[in-house]
Amino acid sequence: xxxxxxxxxxxxxxxxxxxxxxxxxxxxxxxxxxxxxxxxxxxxxxxxxxxxxxxxxxxxxxxxxxxxxxxxxxxxxxxxxxxxxxxxxxxxxxxxxxxxxxxxxxxxxxxxxxxxxxxxxxxxxxxxxxxxxxxxxxxxxxxxxxxxxxxxxxxxxxxxxxxxxxxxxxxxxxxxxxxxxxxxxxxxxxxxxxxxxxxxxxxxxxxxxxxxxxxxxxxxxxxxxxxxxxxxxxxxxxxxxxxxxxxxxxxxx
Numbered sequence: 001x002x003x004x005x006x007x008x009x010x011x012x013x014x015x016x017x018x019x020x021x022x023x024x025x026x027x028x029x030x031x032x033x034x035x036x037x038x039x040x041x042x043x044x045x046x047x048x049x050x051x052x053x054x055x056x057x058x059x060x061x062x063x064x065x066x067x068x069x070x071x072x073x074x075x076x077x078x079x080x081x082x083x084x085x086x087x088x089x090x091x092x093x094x095x096x097x098x099x100x101x102x103x104x105x106x107x108x109x110x111x112x113x114x115x116x117x118x119x120x121x122x123x124x125x126x127x128x129x130x131x132x133x134x135x136x137x138x139x140x141x142x143x144x145x146x147x148x149x150x151x152x153x154x155x156x157x158x159x160x161x162x163x164x165x166x167x168x169x170x171x172x173x174x175x176x177x178x179x180x181x182x183x184x185x186x187x188x189x190x191x192x193x194x195x196x197x198x199x200x201x202x203x204x205x206x207x208x209x210x211x212x213x214x215x216x217x218x219x220x221x222x223x224x225x226x227x228x229x230x231x232x233x234x235x236x237x238x239x240x241x242x243x244x245x246x247x248x249x250x251x252x253x
Contacts, residue, residue, distance in 0.1 A: 003091060017108070028085050047075045049138075073113055075138055079140055096108075138208050142211065142212055150216040157177070157179040
């Protein structure tokens with residue numbers, strides 16, 4: 001299922017969401033004009049290399065340690081192909097505006113980047129026993145966007161999301177509740193992530209499942225402190241004509 005839109009437009013233009021999308025697109029366009037050798041050099045220099053991050057963590061004053069830590073952020077803006085960036089930006093475009101509106105445009109990029117950094121660290125720790133994966137570059141915004149999904153699940157679990165489902169190659173639009181779409185997505189990431197740790201695991205195809213898991217959980221845990229207040233409680237009937245607010249996940253616990 002490919003998300004297309006949520007059920008309620010935001011009241012304010014989500015400027016930071018679109019700035020983040022714009023930066024990702026500009027970096028990708030820059031990648032496209034590089035030669036193969038230049039692209040390899042660019043990725044090796046700015047992607048997250050798990051071995052380098054672990055070395056920097058154990059030797060924070062060593063030469064290159066600060067750069068290794070910086071790649072926890074820069075790697076979030078690098079993508080490995082058209083499907084990679086289109087899929088990530090589609091999720092950010094659908095789920096980012098509502099989260100940005102709730103926590104504010106000034107705080108949203110800090111929330112986004114923090115989720116991405118935590119996602120990268122979880123990925124590094126998860127694959128650290130697998131020596132072959134320690135030198136593989138990790139790139140993409142999916143860890144940070146997973147944090148946005150976690151926040152969205154807490155804030156708007158009952159919003160309806162329009163998704164495109166390919167039926168015999170023809171994409172058909174259907175609507176599903178956010179908790180079903182995001183919950184199913186997370187279960188998939190968790191199952192694939194656990195499977196990737198098996199000694200007989202099949203290749204993950206370059207997908208950083210543990211970054212998705214780490215970013216998602218980070219978003220779940222961080223969103224309430226970032227809002228500065230607990231989620232609004234429902235005090236009015238949804239049958240009131242001017243009832244506008246989406247109930248929070250905590251309203252149903």
